[in-house]
Amino acid sequence: MANVFVEARPKGRPEGSAIEGYVVEDHTENVLGSFNTQEEAIAWAKAHHHSPVVARVRYLNDKKKPDHWRPA
Template sequence: MANVFVEPRPQGKQEGSPVSDYVVEDHADHVLATRATQEAAIKWAKLQGHTPNVACVRHLNDKQKQDHWRKV
């Protein structure tokens, strides 16, 4: 079971601007899936046998630092 990361898009968006979608990425930033909501992205990851992680704080998303992420 691989750890994957659920992130909002677009990256680097301005504070208060809407999220267009959520992507599921592996540790090397390869996009595995794109879904309209965070919940749908998490559900997809779990159905594929992955362990999804979401950022604890949106702008802190370094995949090498475990404390930036929480498992869901």
């Protein structure tokens, strides 16, 4: 199972602004799906045999640094 990244949108939003939705991305930032909630995004990833990970801290989301991510 490949890791996929569940990220909030819009990307680069200012601190405290509303989250509009979540996407599931692969390591090359290709969007695999868009969802209204993080829970929906995680469930979709698991149903498609991926290993979803979420950022430990929202603004630290470098996909090349594994310690920025935790399993969902």
